[in-house]
Amino acid sequence: MPLDTSTYNLALLRVDGRRWNELRRVHAQIRTQAAADGSSYLEMGHTKVMCVVTGPSEPGPRRGGVAGGGSGGAGAGGAGGKAEVVVGIVIAGFSSVDRKRHGRGDKRTLELASTVANALAASLHTHLFPHSQINVSLHVLSQDGSLLAALINAATLACVDAGIPMTDYVAACTAGSTSTYAANDEGADPLLDLNHQEEQELPGLTVATLGESDRVAVLVCESRVQVSRLEGMLAVGVDGCKQMREILDRVVRDKGRRMIQEGTVEKGVGLDDMDVD
Amino acid sequence: MPREAEPSLNEKQFVIQALQENLRLDGRELDQYRPLELTFGDQYGVADVTLGNTRILAKATAEVTVPYADRPLDGIFTIATELSPMTSPAFEVNRPTETEVLLSRLLEKTVRRSGALDTESLCLVAGQKCWSVRVDVHALSHDGNLTDAACLAVVAALRHFRKPDTSMEGGRLTVYTPAEREPVPLSWLHSPFCVTWSFFGDEGELAVLDATWLEEQVRVGSCTISLNKHGEICQIAKLGGTPVDAVALLQCTNVALTKVKEFSDLVDQKLAEDLKRRDKGGFMAELRAENDR
Numbered sequence: 028m029p030l031d032t033s034t035y036n037l038a039l040l041r042v043d044g045r046r047w048n049e050l051r052r053v054h055a056q057i058r059t060q061a062a063a064d065g066s067s068y069l070e071m072g073h074t075k076v077m078c079v080v081t082g083p084s085e086p087g088p089r090r091g092g093v094a095g096g097g098s099g100g101a102g103a104g105g106a107g108g109k110a111e112v113v114v115g116i117v118i119a120g121f122s123s124v125d126r127k128r129h130g131r132g133d134k135r136t137l138e139l140a141s142t143v144a145n146a147l148a149a150s151l152h153t154h155l156f157p158h159s160q161i162n163v164s165l166h167v168l169s170q171d172g173s174l175l176a177a178l179i180n181a182a183t184l185a186c187v188d189a190g191i192p193m194t195d196y197v198a199a200c201t202a203g204s205t206s207t208y209a210a211n212d213e214g215a216d217p218l219l220d221l222n223h224q225e226e227q228e229l230p231g232l233t234v235a236t237l238g239e240s241d242r243v244a245v246l247v248c249e250s251r252v253q254v255s256r257l258e259g260m261l262a263v264g265v266d267g268c269k270q271m272r273e274i275l276d277r278v279v280r281d282k283g284r285r286m287i288q289e290g291t292v293e294k295g296v297g298l299d300d301m302d303v304d
Numbered sequence: 305m306p307r308e309a310e311p312s313l314n315e316k317q318f319v320i321q322a323l324q325e326n327l328r329l330d331g332r333e334l335d336q337y338r339p340l341e342l343t344f345g346d347q348y349g350v351a352d353v354t355l356g357n358t359r360i361l362a363k364a365t366a367e368v369t370v371p372y373a374d375r376p377l378d379g380i381f382t383i384a385t386e387l388s389p390m391t392s393p394a395f396e397v398n399r400p401t402e403t404e405v406l407l408s409r410l411l412e413k414t415v416r417r418s419g420a421l422d423t424e425s426l427c428l429v430a431g432q433k434c435w436s437v438r439v440d441v442h443a444l445s446h447d448g449n450l451t452d453a454a455c456l457a458v459v460a461a462l463r464h465f466r467k468p469d470t471s472m473e474g475g476r477l478t479v480y481t482p483a484e485r486e487p488v489p490l491s492w493l494h495s496p497f498c499v500t501w502s503f504f505g506d507e508g509e510l511a512v513l514d515a516t517w518l519e520e521q522v523r524v525g526s527c528t529i530s531l532n533k534h535g536e537i538c539q540i541a542k543l544g545g546t547p548v549d550a551v552a553l554l555q556c557t558n559v560a561l562t563k564v565k566e567f568s569d570l571v572d573q574k575l576a577e578d579l580k581r582r583d584k585g586g587f588m589a590e591l592r593a594e595n596d597r
Contacts, residue, residue, distance in 0.1 A: 138406060138543070240547070244544060245542060246540055247540065248539060253535060253536055254561060257557060
């Protein structure tokens with residue numbers, strides 16, 4: 028069933044009752060696994076992703092070919108005196124409506140892994156850890172659109188938790204457009220944060236930006252769309268990334284404050300004048 | 305796992321500094337492609353693309369098979385890429401590297417998912433018989449920008465390809481040889497082409513088209529944009545790398561559109577030339593006793 032375009036035009040509400048510029052509910056946690064160096068859990072609507080970061084640590088035995096360990100792995104960086112970011116993605120069989128087995132060398136998963144690895148490698152200060160490896164393991168528990176965006180956000184949070192120095196958050200979200208590529212109407216509204224149903228029917232793209240800047244780290248568009256439509260979609264996407272960065276930042280700050288209150292970590296000297304609200 | 309030798313620090317710095325002064329080692333402009341050559345083979349569906357020192361061969365073939373159970377009305381269309389060790393020592397047989405996976409995904413998204421080939425027209429008997437069209441992409445020589453060359457080769461090969469004519473009579477499917485009936489072209493809907501931008505500099509502020517292998521090794525990021533001449537984006541892939549300003553990316557897309565129109569004209573022109581070369585002047589001309597000898 029296509030997105031009910033008739034009702035959208037009447038009430039300007041989407042299938043799940045959102046307006047064009049609304050994100051879905053984002054719920055995120057960091058430090059979910061006590062034993063890991065860094066971990067996070069992120070929900071964007073019904074898309075649920077877990078992430079565990081190990082490292083920077085000594086690289087394990089040399090990997091052969093593309094796959095690193097589990098299913099769907101890819102690395103980035105690593106040449107010379109930099110840490111290599113190795114990302115593995117496991118998509119659970121129960122994560123989508125049709126129970127589908129994702130093989131080891133599934134190209135789509137490998138592409139996702141490589142994208143996350145390259146996006147992180149550009150933001151992490153990998154040059155501080157020569158000859159080492161940062162292992163990012165992502166688990167997809169439930170899929171409802173914007174998967175790549177959720178993976179990037181979860182990986183960013185887990186890297187923050189692991190205490191790996193980075194330039195800024197890499198925050199991601201998706202943007203779409205209300206009419207299909209064939210309809211060349213100028214009145215098409217851009218949409219923010221597509222769910223699965225919208226992703227299937229409408230053209231959309233995934234954007235990830237670095238922090239609050241307008242600089243785009245990841246831009247993936249997999250559907251046919253008029254070139255004139257790109258500008259609007261990109262603008263909405265970049266704006267959504269800024270909102271997403273605020274949300275991620277709040278999650279990290281909340282956790283930090285709670286840890287200080289509970290006495291798990293000592294309040295640093297400089298923290299008094301630092302803004303930890 | 306063998307690894308490609310990295311350029312030395314001096315070499316890297318030389319390339320980057322030259323680019324910052326708007327100079328490229330081979331004297332091109334930043335938004336200029338290397339000389340692009342497209343030739344077709346004697347057989348239908350063989351396209352050979354040379355882009356500077358990069359060379360790609362694509363061959364399209366078709367056979368009659370059983371369609372997938374979940375898509376009884378669609379034919380089968382696959383693109384197989386192969387980067388063999390003859391291209392570069394970093395590639396191994398039967399073990400796809402990340403480059404190869406990304407290349408094949410990119411071709412898949414650009415040509416197959418954008419609906420360039422009408423797969424419904426490949427159906428012969430619903431649920432029982434269909435054409436399976438397969439394009440094999442072989443990289444013969446790798447000097448950067450495999451993506452753009454491979455995409456052009458695939459599109460050219462498919463547009464040049466002719467599949468045997470068929471007919472259905474009383475539930476019997478007949479496939480005719482080229483001698484019995486002239487083979488027919490595929491039902492082609494639009495021609496998408498890839499344009500790859502490479503970014504250099506600390507903030508990715510230098511955008512360069514058609515990077516050579518040396519430039520690819522020192523770049524900080526890349527963005528492949530696939531478009532057709534009607535101005536429809538089929539795919540955009542900026543898979544990580546140094547963040548680039550959003551406005552700059554939009555400009556890149558607009559320049560890419562002009563390049564795609566050039567590619568489209570080139571393929572049209574070469575196809576027309578090839579058609580002329582093959583046209584011997586009809587059936588009577590073919591039956592003449594005279595020959596070239």
